Amino acid sequence: MTVTRLAPRPATRGAALPRLIVLHPNDGSLTIARVLARRGVAVHLLTSPAFAHALRSRCVTGTVLPDPAVAPERWTSELRRLADDGGGVLLSASDAATTYLSEHRAAIPAALRSFESADGAHLGLMDKHRLYELAAEAGVRTPWMHLVSTRDELDAVRGALTYPCILKATLGHLAREKAGFGTTRLDSEAELEEKVGILLGLGLDVVLTELVPGPETALEGSVLVRTASGEVALRYGRRKIRQWPVDYGVGSMLESFDVPEAHAHHLRLLEHTGFVGIASCEMKRHAVTGELHLIEINVRIPGNFGLSQACGADGPWRLYASLVGLPLDAQPRPVPGRKVWLPEEDLRTVRFRLQNGLTTVPEVLATFRGVRDAGVLSVRDPLPGLTWAAELATRRPRRLVREALARSSRPWRR
Known part of the structure; x- marks a missing residue:
C-alpha cells in the first residue's frame, strides 16, 4: 500500500527553483534535502519502505512505493502525477531507481528533468563487465577480469585464475537482493564453486577479478558531477575509515581527502x-x-554524500544547480579531514571489529574527531533519526517473534 506523508513546504520557496524529487533516498539524500530546504527548494521523496523514516523530516514531502523493478507502472503513474502537480527535477539514490529512470525515460514526462536518459551511459557504467571494457578503451587501468555467464565459461577460465581473487556480480544490486552478497573474496577452488554456483543459479552473470594488494586505506574515492556542456560542477575526494561488510563493503565512516590522480x-x-x-x-x-x-x-547519489557538505564543497546545491541549469561560481576547495558518519552501517562494523579484536573502544572514539555530518541523525531535523532509532530498537525483537512463529507453524518431528 502506498503511504503518503505531507510535510510543510519551505516557506521561502522561490518560483524560479523547481521542486527536487529524489527516487529511493538514502542518508546522503537527507543531507541534500536539509541543505536545499534552507535555500527555498521543495524536496519530495519517493522512498522504499526501509527508508520511510526519512519522511519524518520537516524538510520533505513524500510517498512510499514498492521497488521499481517490481512495480515500474506505479512509479511511472506517480511521476506523471507529480509532473501535473508542478513538475520538478529527478535525482536517483539507488541502483534500482537509476535502472528504472534509464529504461523508462521515454514514459516519464519531459517536465521531469533527469541526468538519466536512454543513451545507456548510466547502465554501461553500472554493469561491471561493460565498465571494465569502457575503462580499457579510455586508458584507465583495471584489474584483470573474466566474465562468466555459464558453467562452461567457468570451466574455461579456471586455469587462468590465481587466489585470492574477487567475485562480483555484473549487477551488484541484483545479487545483493537475491543472494545477500554482491562482492566477495575467493581463497580456493571450493569457494569458487560455492559462490559462483549460487549467483549463476540465480541467473546472474559474474566477473572474476584480480585482488589488488593493499589495505582498505589504499582505496581512493573520486566524486564528480559532470554537466551536459562537459564542465565539472562538483569535485571532491574521500577515503574510507570503516566500511560494512568489513572487507568489501560500503563506507560507514569516511573522510575528505585529496585524490588528484583518481579525479x-x-x-x-x-x-x-x-x-x-x-x-x-x-x-x-x-x-x-x-x-x-x-x-x-556508482552513478547515483552516494549514501555518504553528506561528506560533500561537511568538507565545504557545497555539494547539495552544486548537484541540484547543475541538474536545473543554474549558474555556479567556482567551487570552494574541499577541506581535507572532514568526516561523514553513517550510524546504521557503522554500528555493525564497529561491533564486528570489537568482537574480533580488530580495534579498541578508544581507537573507535578517536575516529569521530572531524565528523561534520551524521546521515539520518541531525539536531536541527531530529525526527528521522529518532524514528530510525526506535525502529532499530524494535527490529531484533520483531525478528525473534517472526522466527518463533515460523518454528511453531512447522510440523512437529521426533
Whole structure:
C-alpha cells in the first residue's frame, strides 16, 4: 500500500527553483534535502519502505512505493502525477531507481528533468563487465577480469585464475537482493564453486577479478558531477575509515581527502562515455607498483554524500544547480579531514571489529574527531533519526517473534 506523508513546504520557496524529487533516498539524500530546504527548494521523496523514516523530516514531502523493478507502472503513474502537480527535477539514490529512470525515460514526462536518459551511459557504467571494457578503451587501468555467464565459461577460465581473487556480480544490486552478497573474496577452488554456483543459479552473470594488494586505506574515492556542456560542477575526494561488510563493503565512516590522480582517471572515463550526472568512483593503489586500479563506479547519489557538505564543497546545491541549469561560481576547495558518519552501517562494523579484536573502544572514539555530518541523525531535523532509532530498537525483537512463529507453524518431528 502506498503511504503518503505531507510535510510543510519551505516557506521561502522561490518560483524560479523547481521542486527536487529524489527516487529511493538514502542518508546522503537527507543531507541534500536539509541543505536545499534552507535555500527555498521543495524536496519530495519517493522512498522504499526501509527508508520511510526519512519522511519524518520537516524538510520533505513524500510517498512510499514498492521497488521499481517490481512495480515500474506505479512509479511511472506517480511521476506523471507529480509532473501535473508542478513538475520538478529527478535525482536517483539507488541502483534500482537509476535502472528504472534509464529504461523508462521515454514514459516519464519531459517536465521531469533527469541526468538519466536512454543513451545507456548510466547502465554501461553500472554493469561491471561493460565498465571494465569502457575503462580499457579510455586508458584507465583495471584489474584483470573474466566474465562468466555459464558453467562452461567457468570451466574455461579456471586455469587462468590465481587466489585470492574477487567475485562480483555484473549487477551488484541484483545479487545483493537475491543472494545477500554482491562482492566477495575467493581463497580456493571450493569457494569458487560455492559462490559462483549460487549467483549463476540465480541467473546472474559474474566477473572474476584480480585482488589488488593493499589495505582498505589504499582505496581512493573520486566524486564528480559532470554537466551536459562537459564542465565539472562538483569535485571532491574521500577515503574510507570503516566500511560494512568489513572487507568489501560500503563506507560507514569516511573522510575528505585529496585524490588528484583518481579525479583525472575518473574524468577521463566519464568524458569517454559522454556521461552526464553524478558519479562516485572507487580506485585502489597497488601496494607493490603504486599504480591506481579502477574498482567500481556508482552513478547515483552516494549514501555518504553528506561528506560533500561537511568538507565545504557545497555539494547539495552544486548537484541540484547543475541538474536545473543554474549558474555556479567556482567551487570552494574541499577541506581535507572532514568526516561523514553513517550510524546504521557503522554500528555493525564497529561491533564486528570489537568482537574480533580488530580495534579498541578508544581507537573507535578517536575516529569521530572531524565528523561534520551524521546521515539520518541531525539536531536541527531530529525526527528521522529518532524514528530510525526506535525502529532499530524494535527490529531484533520483531525478528525473534517472526522466527518463533515460523518454528511453531512447522510440523512437529521426533
